Amino acid sequence: xxxxxxxxxxxxxxxxxxxxxxxxxxxxxxxxxxxxxxxxxxxxxxxxxxxxxxxxxxxxxxxxxxxxxxxxxxxxxxxxxxxxxxxxxxxxxxxxxxxxxxxxxxxxxxxxxxxxxxxxxxxxxxxxxxxxxxxxxxxxxxxxxxxxxxxxxxxxxxxxxxxxxxxxxxxxxxxxxxxxxxxxxxxxxxxxxxxxxxxxxxxxxxxxxxxxxxxxxxxxxxxxxxxxxxxxxxxxxxxxxxxxxxxxxxxxxxxxxxxxxxxxxxxxxxxxxxxxxxxxxxxxxxxxxxxxxxxxxxxxxxxxxxxxxxxxxxxxxxxxxxxxxxxxxxxxxxxxxxxxxxxxxxxxxxxxxxxxxxxxxxxxxxxxxxxxxxxxxxxxxxxxxxxxxxxxxxxxxxxxxxxxxxxxxxxxxxxxxxxxxxxxxxxxxxxxxxxxxxxxxxxxxxxxxxxxxxxxxxxxxxxxxxxxxxxxxxxxxxxxxxxxxxxx
Amino acid sequence: xxxxxxxxxxxxxxxxxxxxxxxxxxxxxxxxxxxxxxxxxxxxxxxxxxxxxxxxxxxxxxxxxxxxxxxxxxxxxxxxxxxxxxxxxxxxxxxxxxxxxxxxxxxxxxxxxxxxxxxxxxxxxxxxxxxxxxxxxxxxxxxxxxxxxxxxxxxxxxxxxxxxxxxxxxxxxxxxxxxxxxxxxxxxxxxxxxxxxxxxxxxxxxxxxxxxxxxxxxxxxxxxxxxxxxxxxxxxxxxxxxxxxxxxxxxxxxxxxxxxxxxxxxxxxxxxxxxxxxxxxxxxxxxxxxxxxxxxxxxxxxxxxxxxxxxxxxxxxxxxxxxxxxxxxxxxxxxxxxxxxxxxxxxxxxxxxxxxxxxxxxxxxxxxxxxxxxxxxxxxxxxxxxxxxxxxxxxxxxx
Numbered sequence: 001x002x003x004x005x006x007x008x009x010x011x012x013x014x015x016x017x018x019x020x021x022x023x024x025x026x027x028x029x030x031x032x033x034x035x036x037x038x039x040x041x042x043x044x045x046x047x048x049x050x051x052x053x054x055x056x057x058x059x060x061x062x063x064x065x066x067x068x069x070x071x072x073x074x075x076x077x078x079x080x081x082x083x084x085x086x087x088x089x090x091x092x093x094x095x096x097x098x099x100x101x102x103x104x105x106x107x108x109x110x111x112x113x114x115x116x117x118x119x120x121x122x123x124x125x126x127x128x129x130x131x132x133x134x135x136x137x138x139x140x141x142x143x144x145x146x147x148x149x150x151x152x153x154x155x156x157x158x159x160x161x162x163x164x165x166x167x168x169x170x171x172x173x174x175x176x177x178x179x180x181x182x183x184x185x186x187x188x189x190x191x192x193x194x195x196x197x198x199x200x201x202x203x204x205x206x207x208x209x210x211x212x213x214x215x216x217x218x219x220x221x222x223x224x225x226x227x228x229x230x231x232x233x234x235x236x237x238x239x240x241x242x243x244x245x246x247x248x249x250x251x252x253x254x255x256x257x258x259x260x261x262x263x264x265x266x267x268x269x270x271x272x273x274x275x276x277x278x279x280x281x282x283x284x285x286x287x288x289x290x291x292x293x294x295x296x297x298x299x300x301x302x303x304x305x306x307x308x309x310x311x312x313x314x315x316x317x318x319x320x321x322x323x324x325x326x327x328x329x330x331x332x333x334x335x336x337x338x339x340x341x342x343x344x345x346x347x348x349x350x351x352x353x354x355x356x357x358x359x360x361x362x363x364x365x366x367x368x369x370x371x372x373x374x375x376x377x378x379x380x381x382x383x384x385x386x387x388x389x390x391x392x393x394x395x396x397x398x399x400x401x402x403x404x405x406x407x408x409x410x411x412x413x414x415x416x417x418x419x420x421x422x423x424x425x426x427x428x429x430x431x432x433x434x435x436x437x438x439x440x441x442x443x444x445x446x447x448x449x450x451x452x453x454x455x456x457x458x459x460x461x462x463x464x465x466x467x468x469x470x471x472x473x474x475x476x477x478x479x480x481x482x483x484x485x486x487x488x
Numbered sequence: 489x490x491x492x493x494x495x496x497x498x499x500x501x502x503x504x505x506x507x508x509x510x511x512x513x514x515x516x517x518x519x520x521x522x523x524x525x526x527x528x529x530x531x532x533x534x535x536x537x538x539x540x541x542x543x544x545x546x547x548x549x550x551x552x553x554x555x556x557x558x559x560x561x562x563x564x565x566x567x568x569x570x571x572x573x574x575x576x577x578x579x580x581x582x583x584x585x586x587x588x589x590x591x592x593x594x595x596x597x598x599x600x601x602x603x604x605x606x607x608x609x610x611x612x613x614x615x616x617x618x619x620x621x622x623x624x625x626x627x628x629x630x631x632x633x634x635x636x637x638x639x640x641x642x643x644x645x646x647x648x649x650x651x652x653x654x655x656x657x658x659x660x661x662x663x664x665x666x667x668x669x670x671x672x673x674x675x676x677x678x679x680x681x682x683x684x685x686x687x688x689x690x691x692x693x694x695x696x697x698x699x700x701x702x703x704x705x706x707x708x709x710x711x712x713x714x715x716x717x718x719x720x721x722x723x724x725x726x727x728x729x730x731x732x733x734x735x736x737x738x739x740x741x742x743x744x745x746x747x748x749x750x751x752x753x754x755x756x757x758x759x760x761x762x763x764x765x766x767x768x769x770x771x772x773x774x775x776x777x778x779x780x781x782x783x784x785x786x787x788x789x790x791x792x793x794x795x796x797x798x799x800x801x802x803x804x805x806x807x808x809x810x811x812x813x814x815x816x817x818x819x820x821x822x823x824x825x826x827x828x829x830x831x832x833x834x835x836x837x838x839x840x841x842x843x844x845x846x847x848x849x850x851x852x853x854x855x856x857x858x859x860x861x862x863x864x865x866x867x868x869x870x871x872x873x874x875x876x877x878x879x880x881x882x883x884x885x886x887x
Contacts, residue, residue, distance in 0.1 A: 480874025
């Protein structure tokens with residue numbers, strides 16, 4: 001799998017100066033998989049996964065012209081050279097482990113490299129001492145997916161537990177039967193709920209630098225993050241005020257409705273002839289809001305037993321906790337995860353039902369609305385800049401043109417680079433009060449969440465990895481919150 | 489006329505500023521109901537402090553004819569048509585993309601060298617230019633490739649033919665070739681110019697069609713629309729409208745047989761709940777078949793912004809047995825395949841819209857009597873909830 005799969009190729013096009021001047025055409029899609037330029041690879045050195053090149057023009061009729069064939073042959077030869085190279089590991093960097101099929105773990109006997117800061121867990125196991133006594137000793141163990149990943153990337157040499165007497169002469173340094181990569185795959189997939197899809201998602205995320213752990217601990221001594229804080233706490237000062245404001249007129253209209261008698265379903269709209277605050281579009285729209293909506297409305301179940309049964313057998317269970325590479329991760333006491341992931345097989349599992357999504361959302365914490373991208377403080381004397389900024393913020397300004405990516409207005413209108421925004425981890429976003437307040441970034445300007453961003457993000461978030469025969473697409477399913485963000 | 493957009497698309501910093509002000513004026517009212525402020529007076533200010541006002545609520549009364557076969561309501565009066573379009577963007581011209589602009593297009597066609605174009609004409613011109621650009625670019629790329637080929641054949645040097653560069657036009661640099669100036673002598677043109685005056689005036693044959701959701705929203709929630717019966721041409725009562733709009737979605741029965749019994753999973757009810765919900769939140773709700781979805785949500789309206797959200801309506805039966813016994817096969821009532829989700833998500837992210845699944849619960853027959861369907865009170869038993877869909881790209885989420 002290609003690490004750079006999701007990265008835009010914009011930088012690549014401006015490659016060697018010897019080539020003709022190449023400009024990135026906006027037509028070339030960043031997702032398109034072009035041919036690999038194997039000729040740029042060093043021939044004999046250890047293989048590197050190459051960056052993708054640009055798509056070439058279609059071949060000339062008759063199998064390509066002389067130039068096209070020449071270029072193709074050169075690239076093909078380079079590819080075979082690269083693949084022919086022997087993969088090697090340095091003996092200084094390799095770790096050793098013994099696989100115990102009966103417990104579904106491999107015991108790391110020699111740990112080297114940085115992998116074990118985010119992989120493996122310690123487990124107490126009985127050890128037979130020399131005097132024949134049993135003693136409980138902690139040791140580093142790997143789950144099946146961790147073992148396969150390390151073996152596959154050439155960082156771990158795995159033995160398999162064996163009955164053969166290893167103390168016999170000539171068996172120095174042998175801890176079991178050596179396992180091949182293929183054997184590791186066949187023996188370990190299927191152990192501890194690990195499916196091929198889950199392994200593929202695991203290894204893809206690990207290669208991108210994420211720390212990945214199991215959400216449901218496979219054993220009691222597997223370290224788990226603290227539980228999610230209860231939903232009542234994470235409220236932002238700003239939104240409380242907004243909410244009070246938004247609730248107030250609703251409440252008054254309800255009261256008035258109560259005084260005027262029941263709601264007439266044949267005449268839903270009532271505008272009082274005399275009351276002043278009825279006479280605007282805001283209250284007109286509010287008085288029309290009588291459809292029940294939102295995820296707080298309970299779902300009715302004619303058969304609760306059947307529903308519980310379905311919930312237990314649903315394939316939509318959170319499987320992995322995900323930590324960004326930048327999140328400080330401690331193996332023995334993992335923090336709250338940045339994301340949680342469900343892995344399913346696209347060929348056998350349809351889209352989640354509303355009930356399945358609701359069950360997932362029930363387990364997840366409520367997230368505060370995302371704050372807009374940080375803008376530079378605008379000096380008061382440049383009123384033109386302010387006007388330009390407000391215009392850029394107004395979506396009406398881009399009617400009938402190709403909508404630019406959201407970053408451009410801020411970037412182009414502010415020639416000076418904006419100060420770096422401190423990254424906020426999930427915990428920090430959930431417990432803003434538990435941390436020292438961030439230094440004020442803008443003077444005199446309060447950053448409010450943009451309604452569109454808040455609507456797109458939703459209140460809760462679950463990532464579903466859909467694996468279709470090896471290709472993974474990740475979708476974010478957000479708990480929509482349109483009632484909280486009316487447009488009028 | 490509002491339907492006419494200037495053909496000169498300036499790219500300056502004030503682009504569209506004047507047009508936006510014009511649009512703000514024309515489309516100032518988000519709903520057909522308007523509030524008429526009386527002239528300022530002392531009584532008014534006294535009343536205002538008491539929380540009372542003399543503001544007059546003006547509710548226009550438009551007329552439309554119910555057409556059960558196309559499941560729509562036709563508004564033919566051009567005054568009503570314009571009112572419904574300008575105050576809330578209701579309906580669609582049957583011969584136009586959205587705003588009924590057929591007449592304006594015909595008038596433009598008659599006027600040689602008309603300076604103003606309708607939105608349909610702007611789009612058609614843009615598409616033609618885009619096509620020409622692609623042809624020009626392909627030709628330029630082929631020329632560069634042929635040149636590289638020739639160098640390889642003669643000198644043996646390998647030059648990678650560029651796909652972009654100074655010799656190849658890009659979307660930013662390409663300009664349409666100037667239109668050939670007609671070389672006809674002056675006299676015949678004069679004659680041509682005189683000709684249109686003699687033509688008889690064009691009769692507007694276009695009507696505005698309202699979906700049944702839009703029509704019911706206007707008639708029931710806002711009391712701005714009178715729906716006429718197609719047979720008798722009499723105004724229908726709300727009860728008749730409510731019944732007729734539901735029947736229009738049920739399988740037809742032969743005339744002597746009584747109309748079929750009403751059902752909780754009637755598509756009219758489900759779509760109405762969605763339509764009303766987002767309208768009441770202030771969104772302008774339009775159809776989204778162009779992007780594989782049921783509805784598009786615009787902030788303020790299509791003349792101001794592109795649609796922000798693309799909504800797929802997914803009806804959910806509270807009781808799965810109701811689904812098995814129903815005579816209707818509701819679209820998206822069962823979870824669809826991942827490939828379809830990817831398809832619609834790809835289409836919509838390409839046009840900068842966020843995909844939203846709108847789940848509407850259908851009340852179980854076991855908990856409610858069918859009689860409740862005879863009044864709109866049944867709507868309180870449906871519920872709407874959204875699930876937002878976005879791609880998650882781990883490679884871009886690392887920090």
